[in-house]
Amino acid sequence: MHTILPFFLAMIAAIVLLGMLAKKLKVAYPILLVVAGLLVSFIPGLPAVKINPDLIFFLFLPPLLFEASWSISFKEMKKWWRIIGSFAFLVVFFTALSVAVVTNYFLPGFTIALGFLLGGIVSPPDAVSTGAIMSFVKVPKSTVAVLEGESLLNDASSLIIFRFALVAVGTGQFIWHQAALTFLWMVIGGVGIGLLLGWLFVQAHRRLPTDAPSDIALTLIEPYLLYWAAEQCHSSGVLAVVSGGLFMANRRLAFLSSTSRIRGFSVWESFVFILNGIVFLLIGLDLPEIVEGLRANGIPLRTAIQYGLLVTGILIVARIISSYAAMLATIIFRPGVVPPGTRRRRLLMPILLGWTGMRGVVSLAAALAIPVTLSDGTAFPHRNLILFITFIVILLTLLVQGLTLPYLIRYGRLFDGYTDEPEEVALQKLRKGLKEHSLQFLRARYENDNEHHAGLQLLLQHWEEKMKASNDSWMTGDTKAIFIELLESQRQYVVEYNKDPAVNEDIVRKQLFQIDLEEERLRMQ
Known part of the structure; x- marks a missing residue:
């Protein structure tokens, strides 16, 4: 305890200092945190940082999703719901399918189920990274709304794929009609539980004699209750948190006082910043342990890096192809909602949307949540390789796409003369x-x-x-x-x-x- 506590305090201090440095350098802070975690991991004598895989989702995802649902514009989500839905569900499934097919063909011993497992892990782009990068460039609100809405919903779709693939790997079989019914229950049940509990939380805030500290304390535990209740009912905890959060966010004026809203904003901003920082540092700090696992399995580091490069390339290409398909479908079936602009902008916009696919928190959480052993006690197949590929994907997308995206927007002049009111x-x-x-x-x-x-x-x-x-x-x-x-x-x-x-x-x-x-x-x- 006396060894770990100073280490975690130093982590939080490093997160704050790196956040300041990122603002000064005008670089998305997740990039600096990942690099810092990677460099720190090579310092000898540091305590190993391990998190129980069963708790990783529960510790980090509920508050991050809850805060995102309070920050997003629900009005813009409704306006662009078609393209948001296609990116959050269809594109995620297409990406996971592409990863499954390619890895099954090129990676020795990788089954389709393992490929879908990896695809579900790495398919959702990270909202934090995209938002941090977009703050340094000027883009239309419609583009920001699509990216924010997608990032809020794609976590649910990717984790549903992850869960089905995990069952298929563990049991060795996949029954389609059972999977379809389970999928429907996860979606409908998750949304229903989220709305029901969201309504109950609103009534509790209204009817109980709460003040600002108690209101804030309640909002801190509510995402965990939403997630836990849905998971206990075997539905989607992610969708429960998102739907409940959206329900409450659009009624915040009715059940929170001005004092609660002002103080709660500051508390949640700091809380989420620290959570994100810890996760991105963990991405770098976990690398030595993952590499040791690869060596124990007899997989050369160079080969594993090549696999990571291959999967990263698949993700980028699949997202760009999906972006062009979405634009083509919009032009054919809904020409009235096509964003205005020149032919050049319409041709290059899908490339921009495809290049915004930085991976981060959800991918790491899903990878770490893979159990070490199967139900029969045997080691989970290729767990360390999946963890390493996930790390390479996160690192490359953050460094390559994250560092080049502002320049692509700025020097590609995609948004010159766009019509958003100043x-x-x-x-x-x-x-x-x-x-x-x-x-x-x-x-x-x-x-x-x-x-x-x-x-x-x-x-x-x-x-x-x-x-x-x-x-x-x-x-x-x-x-x-x-x-x-x-x-x-x-x-x-x-x-x-x-x-x-x-x-x-x-x-x-x-x-x-x-x-x-x-x-x-x-x-x-």
Whole structure:
């Protein structure tokens, strides 16, 4: 314990420092963390870091998926649901099938079941890596929405493939009709359990006398409860977390106070950053143990690297082919939703989408979750080779695709002249409408009290002067109640404003956060 604790504290400190360095270098922090973990793994005398395979999913995936479902724009997901669904399900299955066929042909002793197992592990792109890289470049919100929506759902589809393949490897057989029924239950049951528990959690927050610390504590345990309940019912824990998280995220204004939302945002941001950092460091730290396992199995390191290069190439090619197929299908069947642009942009866009397939957290978690032995006590076939190939895939996609993607976007000029409204202009437009709404609300609601309420007159003047008043001594209890009521009306205005399909939801969320901050400042006076 006294040896491991300082090591983990040093890991967290390294994650924070590397995150700072990544921002300074304008590099996605997962890339630096993986490289750092790889370099640190060669330092002699370090304690071995081992995680129980049965707990890896439960420890890391639920909170990461839950936070992602709260961050994504549900409005954009609904708008682009066709292409998101095709990438999250069809492309993942096509990628896993491609990996299964090729590895069955080229890797000695690799069955189709083992190929699907490996395909399910490495098929889902990593949301954290893609999001970190996209923050350094300017891309249309539609592209970001597709990538975020895909990354939120493809984890579920890939892990379903992984689970079926794991059963096939363990039993040596695969019964299609049973698999189809099981698949339906995993999807329907996972979504249903997530929605049911999400509704119950919302009611608990509403009806219990919670405050900000208790609200935040509840949100920290809720993803684990969602995942555990679904897994106990033999459905998809991932889909339960995603559906429950989306349900709660779209009702956050109804059951969380402004204080809970503000403080919870900071807590979750730090919590998820540390979790991601630990996983990416583990990717590098696990390499020596994996290499030792290869040597014990008599597989030359050079041969294993070649296998990793082969699988990485399959993933990239399969994703690019799928991107072109998705665009062709959209042009043929849904020409009205084809993104506008030149022929050159339409031809190169699938390459960009194909090049965004960096692998990371989910792939590592799935690989480490492979049991060491089968049910009969024999060693799991090719476990160390699968782990090593997964490591090579993660490393290469992060380094090669991750480092080159910003340059591909920037120098390929794919988004030159795209029509997204500048964020500053959109924010000014929203705030102007909000000020007009505030004045109309006060005048309509308290028109009869205006002449006899000094605080209300100053409140009106406060908004007429564009919220630049510096003296808050007039803020009595009655005036504060009116101001809080006004802020709630502003929230409703912003929510209605967001119903316009052309409105960027990121701008709306920033303004809602500003309203929360204003209410928090007001309550502390």
